[in-house]
Amino acid sequence: MSRTNRRRTVRAVAPVAGLLAAGLLVWQGSYAAFSATTNNTADAWSTGNLILTNNGGLAAYAGSTAAIFAGTTVGQPENNIKIGATGTKCITVQSGGSFAGNLALYRGLVTGTGSVALAPQIGVTIDAAPVAAATNVASNCTGFPAVSITNLGTNVALSAYPSTFAAATPLPVAAGTLRVAYRITWTLNSTGTNAGDNLLQGATAQADLNWEIQ
Amino acid sequence: MSTAAAALEPAPVPDAPAPYSRFRLTAGILGRTWLWFVAGCLVVTLVPILFGWRPFVIESGSMEPRINVGDVVLASPETDTAALLGRVTVFTDPGRPEQVKSHRIVAINPDGSMTSKGDANPTVDSMPVQVSDVRGLGRLLVGFVGLPLIWAQNGQWLYLLLFLLSMILAAQAMSRDHEDDIDSDPSDDDDTGDAQIVPLPQRLGGSTGSTIAATTPLDPGLSFRARTPRWVARSAYVGLLAAVLSIPTAGASFAATTKNAANAWAVGNWDYTSAITALGPYLYWKLDETGTTTTVAVDTSGNGRTGTYNPGATAASFTRGIAGALTTDSPNLAVTLTSATSCINTTSTTAVAAPAQLSEIVWFKSTSTTGGKILGFEQPRTGVAQAGSGGTYDRHIYMDGAGKVWFGVYNAGDSLISSSTALNDGAWHMAAGTLGTPGMKLYIDGTLVGTNPNTVGEATTGWWRAGCGNLAGWGDGWTGGNSPTTSSAPARNYPFTGSIDEVAIWTTVLSATQIRDLYIAK
Numbered sequence: 157m158s159r160t161n162r163r164r165t166v167r168a169v170a171p172v173a174g175l176l177a178a179g180l181l182v183w184q185g186s187y188a189a190f191s192a193t194t195n196n197t198a199d200a201w202s203t204g205n206l207i208l209t210n211n212g213g214l215a216a217y218a219g220s221t222a223a224i225f226a227g228t229t230v231g232q233p234e235n236n237i238k239i240g241a242t243g244t245k246c247i248t249v250q251s252g253g254s255f256a257g258n259l260a261l262y263r264g265l266v267t268g269t270g271s272v273a274l275a276p277q278i279g280v281t282i283d284a285a286p287v288a289a290a291t292n293v294a295s296n297c298t299g300f301p302a303v304s305i306t307n308l309g310t311n312v313a314l315s316a317y318p319s320t321f322a323a324a325t326p327l328p329v330a331a332g333t334l335r336v337a338y339r340i341t342w343t344l345n346s347t348g349t350n351a352g353d354n355l356l357q358g359a360t361a362q363a364d365l366n367w368e369i370q
Numbered sequence: 371m372s373t374a375a376a377a378l379e380p381a382p383v384p385d386a387p388a389p390y391s392r393f394r395l396t397a398g399i400l401g402r403t404w405l406w407f408v409a410g411c412l413v414v415t416l417v418p419i420l421f422g423w424r425p426f427v428i429e430s431g432s433m434e435p436r437i438n439v440g441d442v443v444l445a446s447p448e449t450d451t452a453a454l455l456g457r458v459t460v461f462t463d464p465g466r467p468e469q470v471k472s473h474r475i476v477a478i479n480p481d482g483s484m485t486s487k488g489d490a491n492p493t494v495d496s497m498p499v500q501v502s503d504v505r506g507l508g509r510l511l512v513g514f515v516g517l518p519l520i521w522a523q524n525g526q527w528l529y530l531l532l533f534l535l536s537m538i539l540a541a542q543a544m545s546r547d548h549e550d551d552i553d554s555d556p557s558d559d560d561d562t563g564d565a566q567i568v569p570l571p572q573r574l575g576g577s578t579g580s581t582i583a584a585t586t587p588l589d590p591g592l593s594f595r596a597r598t599p600r601w602v603a604r605s606a607y608v609g610l611l612a613a614v615l616s617i618p619t620a621g622a623s624f625a626a627t628t629k630n631a632a633n634a635w636a637v638g639n640w641d642y643t644s645a646i647t648a649l650g651p652y653l654y655w656k657l658d659e660t661g662t663t664t665t666v667a668v669d670t671s672g673n674g675r676t677g678t679y680n681p682g683a684t685a686a687s688f689t690r691g692i693a694g695a696l697t698t699d700s701p702n703l704a705v706t707l708t709s710a711t712s713c714i715n716t717t718s719t720t721a722v723a724a725p726a727q728l729s730e731i732v733w734f735k736s737t738s739t740t741g742g743k744i745l746g747f748e749q750p751r752t753g754v755a756q757a758g759s760g761g762t763y764d765r766h767i768y769m770d771g772a773g774k775v776w777f778g779v780y781n782a783g784d785s786l787i788s789s790s791t792a793l794n795d796g797a798w799h800m801a802a803g804t805l806g807t808p809g810m811k812l813y814i815d816g817t818l819v820g821t822n823p824n825t826v827g828e829a830t831t832g833w834w835r836a837g838c839g840n841l842a843g844w845g846d847g848w849t850g851g852n853s854p855t856t857s858s859a860p861a862r863n864y865p866f867t868g869s870i871d872e873v874a875i876w877t878t879v880l881s882a883t884q885i886r887d888l889y890i891a892k
Contacts, residue, residue: 166395169399171402174408175409178408178409182414210630227634236636238640239887264629320464350886351815351890353890358636359637362634368496
């Protein structure tokens with residue numbers, strides 16, 4: 157075999173090696189990601205993540221999710237309401253994570269009972285303001301900031317409030333642990349006619365409040 | 371052939387092999403391996419398109435560590451949710467239809483939609499994925515291939531430049547190496563295996579490509595063969611790169627959610643009866659009595675101011691127990707006045723002073739065109755008497771011949787408010803009159819329809835009655851027939867032809883809100 161031929165043989169290894177490497181890359185990656193036995197229960201935190209919790213309006217920040225508006229409980233301000241009734245409560249949301257993102261508040265699916273829908277008559281006014289990471293604004297709104305307030309809707313019908321992250325007003329938040337206090341004021345608005353208001357009797361409306369950071 | 375291309379491909383020198391160079395050989399092999407590697411990745415990325423699979427470049431890292439930014443996910447069409455469960459799925463982001471997302475399906479919802487989640491996200495995605503959103507099931511992951519696209523998107527031109535430079539250097543190293551080794555027998559092809567990649571240019575190069583591909587193996591290393599139209603191979607390679615750059619991207623966005631669940635509001639089941647009693651009425655006749663000869667109209671105020679159906683013992687005078695005005699009341703009953711003498715009078719024979727502050731509410735239903743007194747404060751207790759001769763009658767709500775409803779108070783003259791519209795439409799209506807410091811007000815169905823500045827009523831004593839009474843002299847503004855005149859009949863009964871329900875009297879002035887809330891609690 158000539159020197160030329162030897163070199164040529166050596167060179168022939170190159171395409172094989174290149175293609176092999178490519179195939180290995182694809183096979184290995186695909187196997188790890190797509191095999192049916194891939195364990196997907198454990199969250200992977202290798203590179204970064206975002207965390208979001210809320211205080212449920214409680215006096216101490218413990219990541220509660222209890223509803224702040226408890227209209228189903230007799231004696232609560234949201235129970236047994238009349239036209240024109242109003243109330244304000246606050247809740248604190250904590251974000252943590254390795255990325256800055258946009259925090260948005262949107263409502264969940266509205267459910268309810270009654271001969272007519274109540275949600276269109278529940279007008280919500282929502283303000284958000286950043287608070288210090290150690291500050292906990294509870295449902296009584298003590299400590300809600302007077303500055304840097306972002307209005308997220310004024311007397312917007314609960315049923316018309318954004319229901320997706322994309323539709324909600326984003327609030328830019330930086331990376332790291334920080335908190336945003338939300339002040340939610342609701343009013344039972346009249347339908348405009350006494351007969352219409354009459355039909356609201358006994359109606360209930362229920363919706364989750366969702367926060368999402370992306 | 372362009373000058374730049376010429377630089378990459380020095381002309382062959384057939385009869386004078388260049389001096390042997392180990393360095394050139396090593397560099398050439400490395401360059402060739404690199405180019406083949408890249409080409410292999412590109413081919414693997416693009417060939418599945420032939421089978422209907424779709425490639426997506428991953429843009430963000432919420433599927434890390436298994437899927438990284440810049441990886442290409444190849445997804446096959448799949449609409450069976452059971453097959454998607456637990457698998458990485460590419461779908462149109464339900465929240466942002468302009469974006470494609472590559473997350474894992476973690477649950478199938480009862481309605482057939484699916485819940486998705488990024489492996490690196492603490493919570494599931496907020497919006498359910500519909501089957502129609504699914505673009506495909508992740509099948510193959512080609513690492514890094516999409517990075518040039520990501521770099522281009524992010525403006526990381528340096529990385530892009532370095533990558534392109536590495537390709538050029540590799541090509542150059544190969545060319546230099548090849549100069550050492552120009553074979554006298556060009557037909558001895560060391561790269562016959564390349565023919566396996568033939569389908570590729572067919573897809574990418576169009577008609578020309580297919581012709582060439584049939585006869586020419588594609589060497590991604592820009593192989594030298596004098597007879598090969600090298601620009602074709604080169605074009606194919608550039609085409610591959612371009613094809614990869616045109617792969618759509620799929621986000622795998624980082625996200626987290628928190629929920630304040632089940633916030634609820636409940637409107638009171640306003641009960642009219644308890645709403646009335648909560649306002650502390652002076653008397654409250656619900657008129658829920660049944661039976662044909664009942665005489666007692668119970669006072670629900672708790673003050674014991676009962677009324678008397680008069681003449682109660684006569685079955686022809688009243689139809690009791692008809693459907694009342696309150697849809698939420700139980701029992702919801704009312705009474706129809708069925709004779710010209712039917713009346714509901716205060717039972718007590720002791721006259722009381724006419725209240726200075728006053729609210730009176732009555733529900734009525736009528737199709738009458740003769741009008742009549744619905745509710746009022748009157749002397750004597752039963753029957754009628756001429757004004758000035760033992761008869762006083764004001765603070766009354768009455769209907770005129772055209773069906774308009776009036777609220778009249780006597781203060782050295784008639785102070786009047788009327789409804790603007792006729793209410794003798796056969797439906798239940800609520801009339802509420804208030805008198806006192808704020809003046810006079812008349813509400814129909816909970817809405818204020820008129821005011822009068824008069825604040826004082828006739829100073830007298832008497833009794834409350836409903837359904838009958840004297841109206842002589844109260845003809846001011848009267849519309850329709852049966853207008854009451856003092857001169858012709860000073861002591862005449864003007865019975866109300868219709869039904870009455872829920873008579874309530876206060877010795878206070880109720881607010882507009884209180885009266886509205888009463889109405890909407892009906």
